[in-house]
Amino acid sequence: MARNHSTLSLAGTGLAAAFGLALTLATAPAEAATEQEKCFGVALKGKNDCAAGPGTTCAGTSVRDHQGNAWKAVPKGTCEKTASPSSPTGFGQLAEFAEK
Known part of the structure; x- marks a missing residue:
């Protein structure tokens, strides 16, 4: 049972990190262009x-x-x-x- 919880926690952390990186990359060109x-x-x-x-x-x-x-x-x-x-x-x- 603990293994499932840590796997979900790791997946959630990875997803949050990927989303944060995507937001950073999406706004960087806009800032430079403006x-x-x-x-x-x-x-x-x-x-x-x-x-x-x-x-x-x-x-x-x-x-x-x-x-x-x-x-x-x-x-x-x-x-x-x-x-x-x-x-x-x-x-x-x-x-x-x-x-x-």
Whole structure:
């Protein structure tokens, strides 16, 4: 009888370990694919992630669309391809900028 109990216990432990490993492997590529960077000048009013300049506190505090000192997290490599009508280049920037 003890043998059946330990066999079931071992099988359950092995199953739990395999399930944990599968979850780890399934999420690893997704994390790598979603690496983010700060992109200034692309957030809409009140939709920034942080750093909205003097007089504001943090996330959700930008006072206008495409504010040059407010950023939004975007997938790495897309910031400078994202439209920003207030930017001197017309695209998001990796650093704060003076709006045109």
